[in-house]
Amino acid sequence: MRIAIVCAAALAVAPMAASAQQQNAGRDLAASCAMCHGTNGRGAVGYEPLAGMAKQDLVRKFTEFRSGAKPATVMHQISKGYTDPQVQLIAEYFAAQKR
Amino acid sequence: MNRTFDRRDFLKLGGAAAALAAAGCATTPQTRARVVVIGGGFGGATAAKYIRLWDPAIEVVLVERANLFTSCPISNLVLGGSKTMEDIRHSYDGLRKYGVQIVFDEALAVDAAKRSVRLERGGALSYDRLIVAPGIDFMYDQIAGYDAAMKTGRVLHGWKAGAQTVGLRKQLMQMKDGGVYVLSVPLAPYRCPPGPYERACQVASYFKKAKPRSKVLIVDANPDVTSKGPLFKKAWAELYKGMIEFRGNAKAIGVDPKTNTVKLEVEDVKGDVLNVIPPQRAGDLAVKAGLITANNRWCGVDWLTTESTAVKGVHVLGDATLSAPGMPKSGAMANQQAKICASAVVALLNGRAPNPEPKIANTCYSYVSADEAIHVASVHTWNAQQKTLTTVPGAGGVSSARNALEGSYAWAWAVNIWQDTLG
Known part of the structure; x- marks a missing residue:
């Protein structure tokens, strides 16, 4: 019974989820953020929590850091090191984390 | 993955290894892969935690000599x-909730053919993959008289936080007002490029309050300040006017505690507190394990996986590695490298290819007073042409100016990286 439920859940999620490799690509990129923003984007002091942030919000903030529209001490420099597809992967990963 | 223990092995082993083997037999199938991590610094502890986070089916044993980080x-x-x-001492207990097994012991030797690590007290530990994160050890023989001077406690480096940090603080407190603190910096590469200059600021900050006639004399083997130079020099001039003197191309070749002298190639300098930081190399265990590949000092790795270029199945992390271009030897960098390593180890033990495009970011803060800080940041990405990690052009940089906002971020950075590393 338990197996059946897990399978059904997996099937329901499958069409929306990225492939395993893409998931790991997002996970690995996001792990770099954890040093300041907390493991999986949770539990950090003094830095914005990233876990559970809506994907479009994170993408927007990242883009604004990159353009200089959003004031920053460090993120204007870090954000310039990531491509748009990489920012999408990072945002998808954190959006899927529990707050 | 074929970790097997027969009865004879079991009897040969003592303490920790036997206990772990027994626990393994009782609760898990024999095919379960085991990763042994030697060294619980920023690199090793982070790798241990993230492997368990990303694949709880892998057994992870962290071997660390100190009871506290x-x-x-x-x-x-x-x-x-x-x-x-x-403030800077932390427990390893947080790693246990991720299922990391912690063995407080000294790793003595690695047998890569048998995939086994020999411990001082706990027998031997077999592994499917080994992660070596031994930090640095010092090349005392490069500075005549150093070893003897350090043993008397008169000359300290304070370049591994712990007893020497306490000893150095005590010497500074006992120093008379009007005294001279000499800080000798080795040629790069060494652990934490901005560290010496932050130290000069912190000691000067203490002098300014408690011993205002005292001086900080930096004698640096490098031609100039090796990291965040303009920002440090501005802080020295504006916050500690007349207190900090910097001399470049001033390599220490000897110390004499009887005459309070640091001998340089070009001259001798005298001081009341002699803080001489010797040149460094990968930690002793890396030497014993045959992992040193560069200049008799550093461990070459494939930065795609952090696997040693000398010994298959062994990964090396942190300050012990031959750094990729533009990569500082820092705790932050070790924490980041550990995530490349964890991802690769999990993939390889599951029969998958490692992430083909690893990318990590570094941010290092330095305090120039008790509450103002500056930073350096960089992003490092896999470069398929050069087959190493290289910095992303146009990304990263340093602070525009020192300020208290970065000071508060710097403290939060420390709290958060301790948490990300230790649980």
Whole structure:
């Protein structure tokens, strides 16, 4: 019974989820953020929590850091090191984390 | 993955290894892969945690000689007196909730053919993959008289946070007003490029309050300040006017505690507190394990996986590695490298290819007073042409100016990286 439920859940999620490799690509990129923003984007002091942030919000903030529209001490420099597809992967990963 | 223990092995082993083997037999199938991590610094502890986080089916054993983690980042503030040893000491207990098994023991040797690590007290530990994160050890023989001088306690490096941090703080407190603190910096590469200059700021900050006639004399083997130069020099001129003197191309070749002298190639300098930081190399275990590949000092790795270029199945992390271009030897960098390593180890033990495009970011803060800080940041990405990690052009940089906002971020950075590393 338990197996059946897990399978059904997996099937329901499958069409929306990225492939395993893409998931790991997002996970690995996001792990770099954890040093300041907390493991999986949770539990950090003094830095914005990233876990559970809506994907479009994170993408927007990242883009604004990159353009200089959003004031920053460090993120204007870090954000310039990531491509748009990489920012999408990072945002998808954190959006899927529990707050 | 074929870790097998027969009865004879079991009898040969003592203590920790046998206990772990027994626990393994009782609760898990024999095919379960085991990763042994030697060294619980920023690199090793992070790798141990993230492997368990990303694949709880892998058994992870962390071997660490000290019962508590002592952070080098923030340790300069202990010298300056605005933080204490309690602020920088942390328990390893947080790693247990991820299922990391912690063995407090000294790793003595690695047998790569048998995939086994020999411990001082706990027998031997077999592994499917080994992660070696031994930090640095010092090349005392490069400075005549150093070993003897250090044993008397008169000359300290304070470049591994711990007893020497406490000793150095005590010497600074006992120094008379009007005294000279000499800080000798080795040629790069060494652990934490901006560390010496942050230390100069912290000691000067203490002098300014407690011993205003005293001086900081930096004698640096490098031609100039090796990291965040303009920002440090501005802080020295504006916050500690007349207190900090910098001399470049001033390599220490000897110390004489009887005459309070540091002998340089070009001259001798005298001081009341002699803080001489010797040249460094990968930690002793890396030497014993045959992992040194560059200049008799550093461990070459494939930065795609952090696997040693000398010994298959062994990964090396942190300050012990031959750094990729533009990559500082820092706790932050070790924490980041550990995530490349964890991802690769999990993939390889599951029969998958490692992430083909690893990318990591570094941010290092330095306090220039008790509450103002500056940073350097960089992004490092896999470069398929050069087959190493290289910095992303146009990304990264340093602070525009020192300020208290970055000071508050710097403290939060420390709290958060300790948490990300230790649980």
